[in-house]
Amino acid sequence: MSDLLHFSEHILQEVALVFMAIVYTLRLTWLLRFKAGGDRQAPTGTAGYTTPRRGIIYSWLNIASPWAMESTRTQFFFYIQFVLFHLGVVSAIGLSFVIPYAPSLLESSLLVLILQISVGAAFAIGVGRMIRRIFAKYIRAISTPDDYFSLLLLTVWFGFAFFAVPNSTVNGEWHLLTYFFLTAFFLMYVPFSKISHYLYYPFTRYYLGRTMGHRGVYPIRRAPRTQN
Amino acid sequence: MNNNVRSYKAQKVLERMGKKLNRQMVGSLAACVHCGMCTDACHYVLANPGDVTYAPAYKADKIRKLFKRHFDWTGRVIPWWVSAKSVYTDDELEELKDTVFGKCTNCRRCSINCPMGVDYATFNRMARGLLVSVGVMPEGVAVVSKDQWEIGNQMGVLKEDYVDTLEWLSEEMEAEHSDPKATIPIDKMDADIVYSINPREVKYDPRTISDAALIFYAAGEDWTMPSEGWDMTNFGLFSGDDDLGGAVAKRLYDKVTELRGKTLVISECGHGYRSTRCEGPNWAKMNVDFVMESSVDTMLRYIKEGRIKVDKSKNTTPVTFHDSCNNARSCGLTEEPRELLNLVCSDFREMYPNRAENYCCTGGGGAMSMSEYTPQRLKSAKIKADQLKATGAEIVVTSCHNCVDGLADLIKHYKLGMQVTQLVNLVANALVIEKKVAVPVGEVPAEAEALAGRKILVIDDEPDIVTFISAILEDNGATVFKAYSGDEAIAIAQKEKPDMMTLDISMPGKSGIEVFEELRSLDDLKSIPVCIITGKPELRKLIYDRQVLPPEGYLDKPITEEGLLVNVRKILELVHEK
Numbered sequence: 001m002s003d004l005l006h007f008s009e010h011i012l013q014e015v016a017l018v019f020m021a022i023v024y025t026l027r028l029t030w031l032l033r034f035k036a037g038g039d040r041q042a043p044t045g046t047a048g049y050t051t052p053r054r055g056i057i058y059s060w061l062n063i064a065s066p067w068a069m070e071s072t073r074t075q076f077f078f079y080i081q082f083v084l085f086h087l088g089v090v091s092a093i094g095l096s097f098v099i100p101y102a103p104s105l106l107e108s109s110l111l112v113l114i115l116q117i118s119v120g121a122a123f124a125i126g127v128g129r130m131i132r133r134i135f136a137k138y139i140r141a142i143s144t145p146d147d148y149f150s151l152l153l154l155t156v157w158f159g160f161a162f163f164a165v166p167n168s169t170v171n172g173e174w175h176l177l178t179y180f181f182l183t184a185f186f187l188m189y190v191p192f193s194k195i196s197h198y199l200y201y202p203f204t205r206y207y208l209g210r211t212m213g214h215r216g217v218y219p220i221r222r223a224p225r226t227q228n
Numbered sequence: 229m230n231n232n233v234r235s236y237k238a239q240k241v242l243e244r245m246g247k248k249l250n251r252q253m254v255g256s257l258a259a260c261v262h263c264g265m266c267t268d269a270c271h272y273v274l275a276n277p278g279d280v281t282y283a284p285a286y287k288a289d290k291i292r293k294l295f296k297r298h299f300d301w302t303g304r305v306i307p308w309w310v311s312a313k314s315v316y317t318d319d320e321l322e323e324l325k326d327t328v329f330g331k332c333t334n335c336r337r338c339s340i341n342c343p344m345g346v347d348y349a350t351f352n353r354m355a356r357g358l359l360v361s362v363g364v365m366p367e368g369v370a371v372v373s374k375d376q377w378e379i380g381n382q383m384g385v386l387k388e389d390y391v392d393t394l395e396w397l398s399e400e401m402e403a404e405h406s407d408p409k410a411t412i413p414i415d416k417m418d419a420d421i422v423y424s425i426n427p428r429e430v431k432y433d434p435r436t437i438s439d440a441a442l443i444f445y446a447a448g449e450d451w452t453m454p455s456e457g458w459d460m461t462n463f464g465l466f467s468g469d470d471d472l473g474g475a476v477a478k479r480l481y482d483k484v485t486e487l488r489g490k491t492l493v494i495s496e497c498g499h500g501y502r503s504t505r506c507e508g509p510n511w512a513k514m515n516v517d518f519v520m521e522s523s524v525d526t527m528l529r530y531i532k533e534g535r536i537k538v539d540k541s542k543n544t545t546p547v548t549f550h551d552s553c554n555n556a557r558s559c560g561l562t563e564e565p566r567e568l569l570n571l572v573c574s575d576f577r578e579m580y581p582n583r584a585e586n587y588c589c590t591g592g593g594g595a596m597s598m599s600e601y602t603p604q605r606l607k608s609a610k611i612k613a614d615q616l617k618a619t620g621a622e623i624v625v626t627s628c629h630n631c632v633d634g635l636a637d638l639i640k641h642y643k644l645g646m647q648v649t650q651l652v653n654l655v656a657n658a659l660v661i662e663k664k665v666a667v668p669v670g671e672v673p674a675e676a677e678a679l680a681g682r683k684i685l686v687i688d689d690e691p692d693i694v695t696f697i698s699a700i701l702e703d704n705g706a707t708v709f710k711a712y713s714g715d716e717a718i719a720i721a722q723k724e725k726p727d728m729m730t731l732d733i734s735m736p737g738k739s740g741i742e743v744f745e746e747l748r749s750l751d752d753l754k755s756i757p758v759c760i761i762t763g764k765p766e767l768r769k770l771i772y773d774r775q776v777l778p779p780e781g782y783l784d785k786p787i788t789e790e791g792l793l794v795n796v797r798k799i800l801e802l803v804h805e806k
Binding site for chain 2: 027030031032034035036037038039040041042044045046049050059062063069070071072074075078082136137138139141142143144145146147149192193194197200201203204205207208209211212215216217220221222223224225
């Protein structure tokens with residue numbers, strides 16, 4: 001292992017992580033500086049059906065309940081892509097810890113296969129999403145340079161993660177170096193980009209769930225389509 | 229214009245935006261990932277395929293750009309990277325107005341379909357409020373807000389007209405039931421229930437008041453209606469003006485407190501229920517110490533407790549139920565109306581999608597008052613029209629006055645041939661009332677004599693409508709003159725000097741508005757009462773804007789026999805009293 005690769009796997013990652021943690025802390029502080037709106041009303045909806053707490057849990061779990069939202073029910077293929085894409089993110093991030101701190105885990109060819117399938121699928125979905133963002137009229141209309149760049153960054157990162165998974169330097173270090181430098185850049189760029197959405201997710205979902213639970217809306221009820 | 233110079237209004241919008249932002253809104257503004265999952269949730273999008281300007285994320289970005297440019301890190305440093313953009317000119321504010329008022333009804337359907345939990349409707353309302361605060365708003369919003377600020381209700385109903393209507397309805401009910409207890413008590417202290425209504429009920433649909441009164445009477449309720457602070461609607465919800473919202477809500481709460489009422493019952497109105505029951509305490513910054521409930525809950529309770537008896541065989545026409553967005557998506561009022569419907573109707577057919585996933589009536593968010601956006605509203609209503617049609621029902625029931633108008637408008641536009649009604653009407657119709665006092669049949673005035681001796685001029689360019697109205701009036705004893713154009717109407721009016729006239733607004737040649745103005749300007753005709761009848765509610769404002777005395781009555785098409793007779797008799801009685 002070259003000094004450069006060792007640096008990119010350790011010091012560079014640690015600095016990037018610390019930087020990200022600091023910026024995230026500042027970001028959360030910024031968000032919490034805004035006053036949270038309250039709700040003075042007595043609860044509405046069918047008595048005993050739901051509570052703010054139930055609404056919050058339902059809201060948080062919405063993303064794992066594709067049947068809960070019409071948008072995920074009717075666009076199930078897109079939902080599956082979403083799941084695979086984010087599993088790829090988890091795998092690629094996990095890989096950046098496994099390689100420097102627990103490389104022996106990658107001696108398991110099964111784990112290598114699973115990780116490669118995961119990031120490989122995410123790469124393919126990333127390419128598909130980029131095509132969609134460029135060619136789908138509605139998506140193109142709402143896309144910003146950050147949207148394109150963030151997606152491109154992640155997709156390329158998945159590509160290099162795919163080759164980095166075996167943690168092999170037999171054919172050189174370029175793929176591992178690129179993966180770790182991209183990871184470091186990714187960690188530092190995230191707080192300033194749309195990728196930081198997961199930082200807000202617990203808050204947006206918490207408040208929406210609290211309100212909708214207090215008002216008897218969450219969990220959503222519906223009757224199926226029937227023939228009249 | 230130099231882009232570095234910001235107009236006074238634009239400057240104020242940005243300053244006030246900083247004060248309006250709360251954590252929920254900031255989260256929603258920051259969290260969007262532009263995934264587009266919300267796109268198909270919006271009825272505007274579905275009715276305008278290919279027009280990206282209707283997509284919720286696109287509309288939200290119009291507001292989000294400002295937020296990013298002035299409050300978010302990346303947008304402040306490298307705005308182009310995240311498409312952040314400020315606002316400089318009044319024209320840009322006008323453009324924003326067309327988006328936040330004209331392309332969204334704040335129905336919240338996209339909010340519940342966003343994987344991130346972005347509540348677009350909430351910050352769209354904030355944007356409306358910011359624009360309203362600098363006077364940038366549709367004219368209808370300005371007019372209605374002004375009425376609610378100055379007169380105390382959003383339709384500018386004067387106190388004497390309101391009280392007159394209640395007294396008239398009360399007398400009718402007392403006479404009909406021959407029972408001195410069958411009345412509408414006004415300002416009664418310590419009543420168990422204080423009943424608040426939508427001004428639309430006084431002005432255009434008094435039957436809903438008399439039906440509610442009948443139900444209270446049948447249930448033996450100790451109830452009252454306030455003489456002031458009776459409007460439970462709140463245009464602050466639509467305009468985004470929290471100050472108006474707070475003032476209107478407080479007016480109502482204070483009146484209930486003054487009367488020492490135990491429960492405030494809110495008549496069927498989606499935005500009224502949400503404003504009074506849910507948002508009002510927040511806007512008014514006060515805790516309310518009495519119970520508030522929808523009249524749907526009240527009626528259901530009466531049946532469950534056996535206080536009223538109903539016979540569902542009295543309502544056999546197939547009905548479907550339209551969930552108001554404010555009731556269903558913001559207040560969870562979805563099961564109670566269905567339970568009630570099943571108790572009073574024999575053929576209820578569910579609409580799909582329904583409850584919180586139902587589509588907006590397309591007249592929500594104050595859209596009915598914004599006539600400049602009527603064409604796009606009616607175009608977007610195609611989704612609702614298809615939804616209604618698929619039920620196979622003949623009547624659509626809704627617990628919202630705004631939806632009644634919105635649905636009636638689209639039903640006419642798409643020629644669905646359905647009727648719109650409310651639960652209160654169905655419950656009243658299904659009531660089984662034991663007569664307290666037996667009155668010999670011979671002593672009851674024959675219905676056919678109700679308009680005997682009255683001369684009424686019916687003005688409408690559609691022969692079918694003229695025939696329909698004339699038949700009802702003649703069946704009730706009136707002598708009817710018919711006019712199919714404005715000139716003909718004026719000639720007949722001058723010759724016959726009728727006791728009143730019904731006048732259609734939309735007529736070829738001389739419009740109803742011109743005819744009305746001319747009638748009011750002629751000395752020999754100006755005192756003849758006029759009941760405006762139109763299928764275009766958005767044109768009401770044109771009539772009331774005229775520098776002449778307003779019409780004595782108003783009816784929306786499609787007309788019902790009962791609605792027509794109630795209005796005509798009321799007008800004639802009021803004029804006679806004067």
